[in-house]
Every structure is written in structure tokens, then in C-alpha cells.
Amino acid sequence: MIPEIGHFALILALLIALLQGVLPIVGAARGIGPWMDLARPAAKAQAMFVTLAFGCLMWSFYVSDFSVQNVASNSNSLLPWYYKLSATWGSHEGSILLWTLMLAWWTSLVAFFSRHLPREMVARVIGTLGLVSAGFILFTLTTSDPFDRLFPAAPEGRDLNPLLQDPGMIFHPPMLYMGYVGFAVPFAFAIAALMGGRLDAAWARWTRPWTTMAWVFLTLGIALGSWWAYYELGWGGWWFWDPVENASFMPWLTGTALVHSLAVTEKRGSFKTWTVLLAIITFSMSLLGTFLVRSGVLTSVHAFATDPERGVFILGFLIFVIGSSLLLFAWRAPKVGLGGKFANVSRESMLLMNNVLLVVAMGAVFLGTMYPLFLDAIAGTKISVGPPYFDAVFAPLMAPLVFLMGVGPLSRWKEAKIPDLATRLRWAAVVAVVTAVLVPVVLGRWSWIVSGGLLLAFWIVASAVVNVREHIRNVRGSLLTRLASQPRAFWGMNLAHLGVAIFIIGVTLVKGYETERDVRMAVGDVVSVGGFTFKFEGVQEVQGPNYVAARGTFDVSKNGRFIEKLYPEKRSYLSNRAMPMTEAAIDSSIIGDIYVSLGEPVGGDAWTVRAYYKPFVTWIWWGCVAMALGGLVALSDRRYRFARRREASAAKAAVTA
């Protein structure tokens, strides 16, 4: 009964989404008030029904109802309850429903927090979101119904892929989807601006918090995925340039560009058309990512099914959304106008350069991800583009971007002077160069890569310090009051930039100083890695809730002093004996990770073993966390709250007048 309720709720949600997509937009075009006012209640009702549908599916997973096809293929009665619940999005069908759910929630958030916006704007934004929503619900119902029944019911479920039985599965997909789908909101704002032909500073101020919020979620989602891959896949990499990862990285790159171009549109009124285009591109990248991951064109752990029908639907939807948006853009963009002028050297021009670099980087990722697919589809030639390509492209593209990260925030809007900037930043440059040369010497081995990476990181830090000092120089009071005098948006920006510095330090030191050894070890054997000594004590069999594991014991010591024991495992899940799983044992600390994982038994009591030392690897993820925190701090800036209050009272005054 419960699955049928879910199915029915989803059908109702589709009907409401269609109403929400058509009436308010038509109403806004024709000036029919009641139709426009339908937008908000429709959005809330749609969210309610989608939530109900999702809840029903979750319930079926929770009670292990194996008469539901999706539950039978992706869950198992032996799973702990939290993995049963997260198995809801462990399948293709479930994750598309999660997509829809996130979209419905974002839409209802817009409905709740848009009281201060003009009526037409709200109608158009929510209407656009309704159309996107309708497309996705239709996709779910026609090609990937998660509520399909199975006759007769299966006695036992086939189990969730063991790779996905991990806390990462609980947090990574919802977080990532919140980000992906969140970019639908700036997209809808952009479409609404094109429809209405109105795009001003107020528009940018409304759009900005939504964009930042989506960006925060996407940043955290990607970082979580990277961390998960690092500890779960058992070979210590943190980014593989896998097409699935690239699919989430492309909207991140253009989303980051969008966050910056919105700043210009809000403060200076420039970049208007470009901002709109960027919002369209970013959401298109989100859709493209969904297509890549969900259509089965890539086959990896994320592609749960290979079903051409689905691929064709998403591709068609993708072409429709992107095509109609770009058409609308071409038709209406001239109305939106270009905005303020600026000189060749100015904060605007530097942010423009930032945007160009980020978009080129996205293009490079796009080429490396899509070209092999195109070539295969057209000529049947099988090629691959590996990490060396992306590494070769990214360093030279990111270096100027990071340089601008130091200069940009200190330059004036409209026109900046190079000599002036050079004087203000000379000490920052000196500090960055000196530390970049000295730190690798202190760490023991000097290399160009390490020095170059650290130069970029310290440049960000030093120039941010200069920036903060200049801002509080003319404020009176204690240091604390002087610091508190600055708006949250300022601190948010600096924190996010600092996050980039932390990230760069992590990447650089791991690349420069990591030690990886794959060795054969018999009981009692000793191997030394990165100054640590690993002694293999043997392997025992242990029993888990739904698996058995061979558990190795390693004594780790440094300079003859015992540090700890590490217990990596090789698991074999009861439901799926053919698929062993490597569980690495990691001792993580702020200065580096000690990483051991078991390979396979190679006769006698010997095993092949991976013993790694990864200095500062956690800084990679902490850097992302700092970036996301920076976004949150910027979001809490008072000008959003006050502006909203001001506009609300203005709207009220207009109504009473």
C-alpha cells in the first residue's frame, strides 16, 4: 500500500508542477494577478507531495519490503538501519527521486523567502523551477519508477553495493545534489530576468545568496566525495579525474565564476548579460552531469543501470532546456543591457579574467571528459584521456587565477593603478617568495613543484593580511572592534580565499613529499615508509554484521619508538562473495596520514601490502571546508537581511498607496 501512495503522490506532484510551470509564467506575461499568485502555494504543495513520495520509498527500504523491485535489488535485511535508509538513493531510480526532492525543497525555500520580490519575478522564477521539476518527475515516472512492484516478492534483497555501505553514502549524495540542484535557482532567476527584460543591482542581490548557498553545498559535496574515495577505494588517491568526478567539477568551476560575476553585477551593474549566460551554463553543466552519471554512457560505480531509454530522455531534456534557454538569451539579452564601464586595470577587469580562466578550465575538463565519448559514438574509436592531461592543463590555468586572487580584492572598482598596487603588495610578495623558498628546505627536500605551490598559497595568505590591515587601518578602537567593523561578506571572501590556500598547501605537499610502497610482506617483515617503520604481525579472520574480513595487524613505529597498531581489512560480504572490499587503516593527523591497506594473499602467510605516508593530505579537505564556511559567512552578511526588510516595506508602501 505504502509504495502505491508514494507513486500516487508523485503523479499529483507532476500535475501540480505543470500548473506551477505554466500558469504563473503566462500570468506574468499577460498581467493576470491570480495566476501569478498561484506560484507560491503550488510550489509548497508540490514539495509536500514529492516529500511524501520520497518518504514512502524510504519507508519501503526501512521495513525491507522486497515486493518493491528497487528495494529488492538494492537492499538487504542484514543491512544496519542507517544503510537501509541511505540505500534509498543507492540506485538510479532513488537518486533521481532525490534530485526531484532537492529541487522541490529549493523551490519551496524560494517560495518562503521571496516575499520582498516583485510579483512577476516570483511568478517567473517559481514557474521556471516548476517546468524543470515537471521534466524530472516525468522522467522518474516514465523511465525509472522507484515504486515498481515485484511479483512474487523476493525472499531476500540483493544488497547494496558494498562500496556504498559507508557513512560517506549517507552524506555525500544529498550534499552533492543540494549543490547540483541548487544552481537551478540562479538559472530560474536568469530566465526570469530574460523574460521580464529587467536586470539590475537588486536582481543580482536576490540571486547572489542562492548562488552562494548552492556553491557551498556543491563544494562540500565534492570534498566529501573526494575524502570518501580516498579512504574507501583503498589506494590512497583523492582525485582521479574520473568522468563522474568531472561531471560535478564542471558546474563547480562555472558556479565559482558565477559567484564572482554576480559580485560585479551587484556592485557595479556590469557583466549583466555575461552573468545571465553563466547562470544558464552552470545549470546546464548540472544537467549534463546528471546525464553523464545517470544515462549509463559512463560505466563506473555511479552508473547503476545501462538503459538507452533513460539516456535518450535525459539527453532530450538536456537539449530542450539548454536550447530554449540559449534561444531566450539570444532573443532577450540585448534588452538586459551591458552596464557600467571600467578601465583595463580595475577590479572588474580582474574578475573578468577570473571568469575567463574558470570558464576555460571548465572547457578543458569538458573536452577531456566528452571527447572520448563523442569519438566512440561517432567513429567507434576507443580512447581515454588520463590524469596527466588534466594535471598539465590545470596548473598553468590556476596559477594566474591565484595571482589575481591576491591582487583583485585590493584593486579599486572602475580603475586601479598598477604602481599603486605594486607598492601596497610588495611586502606580501616578499613574504610569499621567502617562505616559498625556505619552507621546502626546512621540510628536507627542495623542488620546483613544492616551491611553486607554496608560493601561490603564501601569496594568497600574505595579500589577504595586507587587505585586512588596510581595511581596519582607519577604524578606531581595540583590535577586536576594528575587526568587527568589517562586513561579513568581506570576512567570507577572505575565509574562502584562505581555504584555497590551505587546499593548495595540501595538494602541493602530498604531491611533493608522499611516499608510496607496494610490497610483499610475510609475518614479521618490516618495511620503512616516510620515516615510519611498519611491522606486519599477521592476519586474523573477524566477523562483521554482514561480512567476514581478513584483518591484518601492523605495528607502526618511528625511530624505534612504538606509535600505534593499525588494522586494515579485506572484507567479503555475505551477499556478494565475488566482490572483495579493501578497507584501509588510516592514522590521520594534521601533519600527515599513515595509510596501510591489504592487497592479496600471495602464498604462505605473506600478503601484498600498500604502505603509504601522505603528508598534509587532510588539508585538501579542510581547505574545501574553509571555502564553504567562507560562503556561509558571506551569506550571513547583514545587507541581505536589511535589504530584504527595506524592499518588503517598500512593497507594502506601494500596495497601500
Place this chain on the structure above:
Amino acid sequence: MKARHKRLAMILGGLAVIGVAVALVMSAFQQNLVFFFSPSQVAANEAPKGRAFRVGGLVEEGSVKRDGVMVSFRVTDTAHVVKVSYSGILPDLFKEGKGVVAQGKLGADGTFMATEVLAKHDENYMPPEAAHAVEQAHKAQKSLKVQ
């Protein structure tokens, strides 16, 4: 007049930056493209010498030999085989009789020196390249029989 010059300088500068970036991307792309060859193609000397490529098919039953972390095995598309040697730990799903893709270079003695061995995250899953290689070999054999 001056404003127009400025704008022109800016556009030209922007184009130059984009041009350099695109050139960089394209050259890196050219250098790092890795082509796929089936064991039959390798046997027919179609694979490049001295440049990395991928080879894939099935791991031949009984061909896996281990010596510490050194592994050697044979990849077959059911028509021809390629001998592969690899130093390191193989992925969890590497098994005799299952699909595999290896990336590396051909050695002087015709052994494929792999730097990377890929087997995907699902035991029923066959790497598309490996499936393709086996399929091609079957087709070739069929057409031989017809003749």
C-alpha cells in the same frame, strides 16, 4: 577615440589570453591521448612503439603468475593474446576469466609493461573496451569461417 583604443586593447588582450590557454589545452590533449588496441591489433603490429596505449580483453585462465608484487598475466580477446607484466597491487576485482584493461607500453620483447591495471567496481561489469575487443575478435573469426 581613446576609449575605443582602450576597449580594443582589452579585447585583443583577452583574445590573446584565451588563445594561449586554448593552445596549452590542445597541446596537453594531443600529448596525453591514450588509444585502445585489442590483442589482435597488437598481434598485427598496429599498436605504437614507445607510446603509452591501452590493451584490454579477458585475463586468460591459469596465466596469472605472482612473484612478490611482480605480476604477469596474459590478456586475450579469444583470438590473440598479449603478455602483460605489472609491478604493484592489482585491483580487488581482477580475476582470471574476467575483463581487464591495462595501460602501459610495449617492451622490446613484445611484453606489455603495464603502469596501471583497471578492473571496475562491479563483478558483473565488463570494461567496455574489453567487451569491444572480444566482440571484434569473434566477428573476425566468423568472417574467416564463412570464407
